[in-house]
Amino acid sequence: MFAEERQRLVADRVAEVGRVSVTELAERFSVTTETVRRDLAALESAGALRRVHGGAVPAERGVTSEVSLLERQIQNLLEKHAIAEAAAELVASSRAGSVLLDAGSSTEELAERLMGTRPDGNSLVIVTNALPIADKLAADPNLNVQLLGGRIRPLTRAAVGPATVEAVERLRPDLAFVGTNGLHAAFGLSTPDAEEAGVKAAFVRCARRVVALVDHTKFGVETLVQFARLDQLDAIVTDRAPEGDVAAALAEAGVEVVEAGTP
Incomplete structure (x- = not known):
């Protein structure tokens, strides 16, 4: 699987479940945790998600964000x-x-x-x-x-x-x-x-x-x-x-x- 395809699937997973862990993604895509971290860094730079300790959440979800x-x-x-x-x-x-x-x-x-x-x-x-x-x-x-x-x-x-x-x-x-x-x-x-x-x-x-x-x-x-x-x-x-x-x-x-x- 190419990195671009994997990163698209990672972004889809984050949008679907709200939060993902590095370990979960590594197991899901059969790659190393270092590869997952590079994917998350690239996706964060593109504004597709936000990295947090141990994983990632949707880009719009900050610690102070709150919907009505x-x-x-x-x-x-x-x-x-x-x-x-x-x-x-x-x-x-x-x-x-x-x-x-x-x-x-x-x-x-x-x-x-x-x-x-x-x-x-x-x-x-x-x-x-x-x-x-x-x-x-x-x-x-x-x-x-x-x-x-x-x-x-x-x-x-x-x-x-x-x-x-x-x-x-x-x-x-x-x-x-x-x-x-x-x-x-x-x-x-x-x-x-x-x-x-x-x-x-x-x-x-x-x-x-x-x-x-x-x-x-x-x-x-x-x-x-x-x-x-x-x-x-x-x-x-x-x-x-x-x-x-x-x-x-x-x-x-x-x-x-x-x-x-x-x-």
Whole structure:
């Protein structure tokens, strides 16, 4: 295989899965890791990807880059639907009386599936810092919906800041569902914004059981601010089971991996 053809396939792979490792590419194309690194350097120079420690990510993905909530809502829709269905089953099977929902597109999908689940009047308490989630859930009279206060961040329409963190720290919910921009074997869970990270970290500290909703494109990704170590999680719900370093790190940390089936 010529270098140009291999590099095109490498670029396609990065675009498809979101992050690739040097080792994975070397095995995939039966070349040395040095050859892969030269390919990645050439592709980075051409603007086709961005090199990171141990591999590469799409060119537009930087540690501080962040898309709007509206953009996230239309990305990986089938995967997010499946993740939300599996997460809703966790709520039902755990018989949780209180649930903390982080802001984000995956947690908003979960919120939709929690509506209408308590018709018997045995109210489920749902606490969230997300305006869209609170507005959606408020239409269900059998849910006890509580909205956390704080400064509203326009990009995510979520309450953030010291007041939000202080309010979270007074809670002890049965379950917390958090979203993340990246899940990395060494760096853990991260997000580009420090205030969002502060709230997410408080969610992780306060809940009896912490579950991260993570589609496969987030595996191996590091963004600017860490908000949780892997050993602070009880489980992740994902559309595709992780492999390699991420899978090994989750297993070592004792994190349950719930793989949601996609259509």
